[in-house]
Amino acid sequence: MEHHLYDSFPTLMDLLPGPHRKIVENMRQFQNFIRAQFMKQKKELDVTDQRNLIDAFLAKQQEGKPESTEYFHNENLLVLVGNLFAAGMETTSTTLRWGLLMMIKYPEIQKKVHNEIERVIGSAQPQMDHRKQMPYTDAVIHEIQRFGDILPHNLPHAPTKDITFRGYFIPKGTFIFPLIHSILRDKAYFEKPDEFYPEHFLDSKGNFKKNEAFVPFSIGKRSCAGETLAKMELFLFFTTLLQNFTFQPIPGAKLDLTPALGVTNAPKPFEICATSRR
Numbered sequence: 001m002e003h004h005l006y007d008s009f010p011t012l013m014d015l016l017p018g019p020h021r022k023i024v025e026n027m028r029q030f031q032n033f034i035r036a037q038f039m040k041q042k043k044e045l046d047v048t049d050q051r052n053l054i055d056a057f058l059a060k061q062q063e064g065k066p067e068s069t070e071y072f073h074n075e076n077l078l079v080l081v082g083n084l085f086a087a088g089m090e091t092t093s094t095t096l097r098w099g100l101l102m103m104i105k106y107p108e109i110q111k112k113v114h115n116e117i118e119r120v121i122g123s124a125q126p127q128m129d130h131r132k133q134m135p136y137t138d139a140v141i142h143e144i145q146r147f148g149d150i151l152p153h154n155l156p157h158a159p160t161k162d163i164t165f166r167g168y169f170i171p172k173g174t175f176i177f178p179l180i181h182s183i184l185r186d187k188a189y190f191e192k193p194d195e196f197y198p199e200h201f202l203d204s205k206g207n208f209k210k211n212e213a214f215v216p217f218s219i220g221k222r223s224c225a226g227e228t229l230a231k232m233e234l235f236l237f238f239t240t241l242l243q244n245f246t247f248q249p250i251p252g253a254k255l256d257l258t259p260a261l262g263v264t265n266a267p268k269p270f271e272i273c274a275t276s277r278r
């Protein structure tokens with residue numbers, strides 16, 4: 001409700017009390033943090049030795065070309081870094097939190113992941129090369145992403161021209177939310193769509209099985225730019241956590257799988273007991 005009011009009366013909302021003020025204040029702090037970082041890097045900048053994305057952006061800014069002011073201005077840098085934080089951090093950490101919740105809810109699945117880690121990785125540091133020898137863990141991670149369904153509504157898209165799709169006329173510029181949720185829970189593709197069931201991604205011999213309805217990163221030209229990185233992060237973090245710990249719920253915990261209300265579908269806060277395996 002508040003964000004609708006915000007869209008319609010932005011100036012008025014700035015003056016009214018309410019929880020939206022906290023969001024605005026947090027946003028301001030977040031942007032100040034990013035701004036302070038790039039101001040610091042601007043002072044230290046050596047265009048011949050660019051250390052990261054911010055340096056590369058600032059170097060473009062200093063080239064003195066039309067695009068230096070048209071595209072590479074401070075406002076765009078602020079939004080770019082902000083988007084990378086939101087797109088790259090919130091998503092992966094939320095998925096990992098779903099993963100830990102599933103592991104404490106289903107200890108027998110956790111046990112199988114532990115066994116596979118022991119068999120394939122042992123006490124070595126997990127590497128991406130290990131994944132193809134770990135079909136069960138791979139299936140579990142896919143199922144965490146399918147079940148977690150962290151961006152159920154996807155991001156909004158809009159057609160660049162008038163189109164007719166399955167008999168529906170959609171004028172240019174119409175907001176469209178191509179729902180990821182309905183695909184990830186499609187009965188035609190997943191045997192038990194509303195259950196956490198890693199076998200969705202395993203064949204009868206226990207080999208990893210792809211499923212074309214696995215689309216948590218969306219599809220098409222504007223699908224997630226960080227998909228490969230995200231998959232690596234999920235595999236490496238998840239296996240490292242389970243290599244080192246056994247996770248259990250605290251006694252009497254309910255382990256509710258209904259997502260909390262928010263921008264992404266995140267699990268409700270839960271407590272966890274981690275016992276070292278070393």
Ligand code: HEM
Nearest residue numbers: 087088091092095151155216217218222223224225226230
């Ligand atoms: C589990 C992790 C992640 C999930 C589930 C996820 C999911 C998505 C989805 C559904 C979209 C919208 C695609 C569309 O509009 O059709 C998206 C866009 C995007 N994601 Fe991710 N993402 C994840 C991690 C990351 C990471 C780690 C990065 C980068 C560091 C990243 C960067 C982006 C960017 C830049 C876009 C916008 C692409 C565009 O509009 O062309 N994402 N992501």
